[in-house]
Each structure stands twice: as structure tokens, then as C-alpha cells.
Amino acid sequence: AQSVTQLGSHVSVSEGALVLLRCNYSSSVPPYLFWYVQYPNQGLQLLLKYTTGATLVKGINGFEAEFKKSETSFHLTKPSAHMSDAAEYFCAVSAARGNFNKFYFGSGTKLNVKP
Amino acid sequence: DSGVTQTPKHLITATGQRVTLRCSPRSGDLSVYWYQQSLDQGLQFLIHYYNGEERAKGNILERFSAQQFPDLHSELNLSSLELGDSALYFCASNKGLAGGEQFFGPGTRLTVL
Numbered sequence: 001a002q003s004v005t006q007l008g009s010h011v012s013v014s015e016g017a018l019v020l021l022r023c024n025y026s027s028s029v030p031p032y033l034f035w036y037v038q039y040p041n042q043g044l045q046l047l048l049k050y051t052t053g054a055t056l057v058k059g060i061n062g063f064e065a066e067f068k069k070s071e072t073s074f075h076l077t078k079p080s081a082h083m084s085d086a087a088e089y090f091c092a093v094s095a096a097r098g099n100f101n102k103f104y105f106g107s108g109t110k111l112n113v114k115p
Numbered sequence: 116d117s118g119v120t121q122t123p124k125h126l127i128t129a130t131g132q133r134v135t136l137r138c139s140p141r142s143g144d145l146s147v148y149w150y151q152q153s154l155d156q157g158l159q160f161l162i163h164y165y166n167g168e169e170r171a172k173g174n175i176l177e178r179f180s181a182q183q184f185p186d187l188h189s190e191l192n193l194s195s196l197e198l199g200d201s202a203l204y205f206c207a208s209n210k211g212l213a214g215g216e217q218f219f220g221p222g223t224r225l226t227v228l
Contacts, residue, residue, distance in 0.1 A: 032214045043117065043205055043219035051214040090158065102171055103148070103217060107157045
């Protein structure tokens with residue numbers, strides 16, 4: 001079975017500061033991992049994903065995440081926060097069941113960026 | 116623009132009523148997923164269809180049902196509506212293959228008065 005835990009439902013950083021959003025997963029099989037962002041009154045859009053290969057994954061808007069199997073983590077980082085990064089971020093895990101993949105989403109982390 | 120469309124964008128109705136939400140997946144996608152997002156429950160997976168067949172069920176109430184049609188669009192039917200059903204309902208689609216991300220529509224905001 002798969003599950004996702006996002007530590008911290010709210011994170012607040014100053015503009016220009018490091019952004020670190022935490023995600024831990026559990027999976028009985030090699031996972032596929034995703035980060036999505038949701039701006040107010042919009043749907044979720046993909047930031048980045050890890051399937052296989054390089055464990056450091058770069059996404060859009062300067063975000064990146066590192067898959068650490070030993071720590072079962074997939075934390076999202078950005079070196080310097082912008083005001084436009086204020087949004088809710090969701091971590092998700094997926095594992096193949098035959099040709100179909102089930103997604104499990106975390107509870108989300110709301111990022112506030114202070115001027 | 117993800118390529119997934121949902122109608123209507125907003126829906127206001129009364130308790131006890133029935134509504135239908137519609138989703139058109141991205142061109143070429145065979146899988147459609149429905150989610151409910153509310154303030155107290157967060158993002159909840161409801162149901163997954165692949166090429167017309169139900170593949171997985173999540174926290175979907177018996178008052179709710181869905182189907183996927185031969186042209187691959189999907190409808191989510193919500194009946195005997197309660198105040199607590201007020202939420203954002205999202206549809207997502209993908210090809211259904213391992214490792215593929217889901218592409219989300221803009222959502223339908225349902226308000227039950």
C-alpha cells in the first residue's frame with residue numbers, strides 16, 4: 001500500500017529565503033513521486049516528477065526535489081522564494097498496478113511568502 | 116491549460132437535489148479520475164475510470180456515481196445533496212500508464228444551500 005505524509009500544513013518564508021516543503025512516503029513497491037502546485041481557485045498543475053533514474057529532479061519555476069530511498073522522502077526545495085510562489089503544494093505517490101496507476105495525495109502544504 | 120475541461124465552472128443548488136458534473140479528458144487520454152476538495156477533508160480521491168470501465172474507488176459516497184462514455188468524457192452524478200457536499204470537484208486524466216502524471220481540469224465549484 002502507498003501513502004504520503006506532508007509535514008506542516010502551513011509554511012511561511014520571507015521573499016528570497018529558502019523554501020523547503022517536506023514529503024515522506026510509504027510504498028511497498030518502487031514509487032513514482034510527484035509534486036503539484038495549486039494556486040487559488042485553480043486546478044493542480046505538475047511541478048515535477050520522479051519515475052526512475054536521477055534522484056535529483058528539476059521542475060518548473062526553479063523548484064527541485066530529491067528522491068531519498070533510505071529516508072523515504074521526496075522534499076521540495078527552491079533556493080529563493082518569490083511572492084508568486086504562494087500557493088498550496090501537494091506531494092503524491094503512485095505505483096503501477098498492471099497498466100493502471102493509483103495516486104495517493106498528501107494533505108497539502110500552504111506556502112506563504114512574506115515581503 | 117492542461118487540456119482537461121470541466122463544466123460547469125460553478126453550480127449552486129439546494130439540499131436534496133441532484134446534479135451532474137462533466138469532464139472531457141485530454142486528447143488521447145483513456146483514464147479519468149475524480150476528486151473532491153473541501154476545506155475540512157482536503158483532496159479526496161473518488162473514482163477512476165479507464166476506457167469506459169471503473170478501475171478504482173476511493174472515498175465515494177453511495178449517493179454519488181460516475182460513468183465514462185465511449186467518447187471518453189465522464190460524468191459525476193451527485194444526488195440527495197447535503198450541505199457537506201459543497202466542495203470543489205476536480206477531474207484529472209492521463210493515459211493510465213505507469214509513472215504518468217495526472218492532468219487536472221479547472222474544477223467545478225459546487226455550493227449546496
